Amino acid sequence: VLCVSQDFDFFYFVQQWPGSYCDSKQSCCYPTTGKPAPDFGIHGLWPNYNDGSYPSNCDSSNPFDPSSISSIKSQMQSEWPTLACPSGDGDKFWRHEWNKHGTCSEDILDQPGYFQAALKLKQETDLLNVLQNAGINPDGKFYSLTSITKAIRDSTGFTPGLECNVDESGNTQLYQIYICVDTSATNLIECPVLPRGKCSSRIEFPIF
Ligand code: 5GP
Ligand code: 5GP
Secondary structure (H helix, E strand, C coil): CCCCCCCCCEEEEEEECHHHHHCCCCCCCCCCCCCCCCCCEEEEEEEECCCCCCCCCCCCCCCCCHHHHHHHHHHHHHHCCCCCCCCCCCHHHHHHHHHHCHHHHCCCCCHHHHHHHHHHHHHHHCHHHHHHHCCCCCCCCEEEHHHHHHHHHHHHCCCCEEEEEECCCCCEEEEEEEEEECCCCCCECCCCCCCCCCCCCEEECCCC
16 A cells, blocks of 8 residues: 555653753843743654654645734744744744644644644643642752652653753753653653663752
8 A cells, every 4th residue: 555654653752841952052032022021932743653763854845834823923932932043934944844743643733733743732731730739849949750750650641751952050950851642642641762861860940
């Protein structure tokens, strides 16, 4: 049987802490719409294989079409803001994410469906609220990796993957949280493979 698109096993739903992106040596640029709220932002919804590898750039004939998400643009700007330099309104980031990752699940989710699925997952996981309810706040203090993992596992039912980076002073900090989702992009699942995280046992949760 001819199959035009790639197959995959699950999605990583990846959210980034803006404080950790911005206080790194590389710094950041706020979007043209202004400084984002102090909340996790969406990085992407990434088709993945169970062995840790992943498909990318699966269909150059189906490039990002900004008009397909015009009705959800303001929600995209608040929940999926771009922090790369130079400042942009988000289209460049969303184009990169659709073209690299979204095209690999296009049989399941069309462009608006792909972005809507990520927005819904963000709302459902509500990570900042979950962490704050567990006493883990973006206050520049250090928290144990196990306490962060446990708070998210207790609320979602599944173990997240945590990724760290370093700030300008060399402190290891919480950068991204990976949640695994089934191929319909609706149900959370236990991660078949966790990303290699580069976190130490105690990590900073910086202010943004
Ligand atoms: P980095 O090298 O910064 O970890 O990742 C660079 C890019 O590679 C990410 O923005 C993402 O597009 C892709 N990437 C990195 N790790 C993974 C992974 O485990 N799964 C998938 N699907 N993409 C990844
Ligand atoms: P990935 O390839 O890892 O999925 O996405 C990273 C790409 O998106 C890089 O080219 C990066 O410059 C761009 N980008 C734009 N805005 C952001 C942002 O807010 N966070 C991250 N991590 N990458 C961004």
